[in-house]
Amino acid sequence: MATRQTQSLARLMRAPAIILLLIWMVVPLGMTLYYSFLNYNLLNPAVTSWAGWFNYQYFVTDPAFMAAIVNTLVLVLGVLAITVIGGIAIALLIDKPIWGQGIVRILIISPFFVMPPVAALIWKNMIMHPSYGVFADIARFLGLQPVDWFAQYPLTSIVIIVAWQWLPFATLILLTALQSLDGEQMEAAEMDGAGSVSRFIHLTLPHMARAITVVILIQTIFLLGIYAEILVTTNGGPGNASTNLTYLIYRAARLNFDIGGAAAGGIIAVILANLVAIFLMRAVGKNLD
């Protein structure tokens, strides 16, 4: 793609795809932007009027808004922490040749294949349920009072469920990084007197930095939009205890039928997501060439 001719040819060839993508992105975004400035409620759809900044003001001053922002951050950071640390640990474990390695690896990847609502339902009814969940059984076996997870620790419960779903992804990416680590480097470090902890800190972690960055970037994008797990388990409650930004927008649109307000929330979410993306690219993106 060096010459001017091939460059312009290339531009021509990829134009249709890029234009299609642009339309795909710009049209919904434009419509959302447009609705966010309208008084538009589905309970009374015939009456719409220009709202100016009211929808934004209303959404931001909602007491649930700050709670949702905090919950979103806790959710994202909590899941990131668990999946990155857990992913490194599991990757280190299954990197070593063990008996039944193939089966173990498939088992570890399998949560990723379970759809989010299904996974959340299983966790809700079979694992975390206060009377017939596995955790309750364990608690009773130990002679403890069973925990009503979704009532007592709603956000923590959702963090656990989502982390369970994303752990395989993190593990897989980190495992491939681990396997590309040069064995002779490790041996050289061993001869240089580095114990296993030093080798991990000075060789393994720096080697995996790029993979960790990828995991953080990709997961953050998806974790900002967590929704199904909340809908199926806590419905954002009790109160606003497990409402994140996405769920707050859902509530505006589908429970209050306030299209204008939901659109304003959506635009705010897009802006926040972009801020986070810029911040992330600045902070960790330098690991990517």
Added chain:
Amino acid sequence: MGRITLENVTKRFGDVEVIPPLNLDIDDGEFVVFVGPSGCGKSTLLRLIAGLEDTSGGRILIDGQDATETPPAKRGLAMVFQSYALYPHMSVRKNIAFPMRMASVPQDEQDRRIEAAAKALNLTDYLDRKPGQLSGGQRQRVAIGRAIVREPSAFLFDEPLSNLDAALRVGMRLEISELHNRLKTTMVYVTHDQVEAMTMADKIVVLRAGHIEQVGSPMELYRAPKNLFVAGFIGSPKMNLLSGPAAAEYGAETIGIRPEHIGVSATTGTWQGRVGVSEHLGSDTFFYVEGTGLAETITVRAGGDIDLHHGDTVFLTPDTAQMHRFDAAGDRIAAPI
């Protein structure tokens, strides 16, 4: 001190015996080269000495102490790997400092040793670069620097020059020899290249299939190869090995005569033949003579100014005083002709 003794050292990978029981003495300060064809177990033997592989049997003594079970870091040996094995995210300075950091050497002492090593290896200008920004030869020097600063009792090199181009290889060969002369530390050096072995070694260990074929100084191996394998392996170009009636004439199953020990004449000689390909190196000319009635093509070394061309008839006369005779088992017949 760096005396290394191997007593009946054995290595098996599963059912495959890569190193049958092997005995070897490496003296303090010696430059020992393990040489042999690819896959003969040179690296395995070196890794056994380093402690990177467990022995399947036998003992390894370092300075008289049993080190068979000692972990690699505690053996006081430094290794230079074929792939250099530099730490890619650390600068050259940090790479060289790493073993000292692990040993908690005081900072000023670290700086002093890095300074000295960088100066000796021409790395002073590159200390703040990453390995990825260096050429192959420079990376090799960093790897050596990282070994030097540990002040080990012996250096282990595993084919350190095989990733370098020919010119650089000659240069690094000299540098490593210089280093040995200066430090006088034991060095164990693995290569498949007999030229490296001949030029660098105090003592060459010729290996075949994990087995020691011969141990000796380069000139001992050149002058008196113990068997056909060593005869064919040491020397460049290879020794002419002739069998059949030509060998029977000298009372041997096979005779060996090096290209440099054959006289060339245009008029008279033992074998008459035709010049095939000739290689003019300026100082020397190697030519390959065919049609002598012998089964093998004969390689001959002559002066650079010899005037022979493809298809010319030549007469060759082996210098019987320099001839090697081997019996049916391939072993050297010691008695002079």
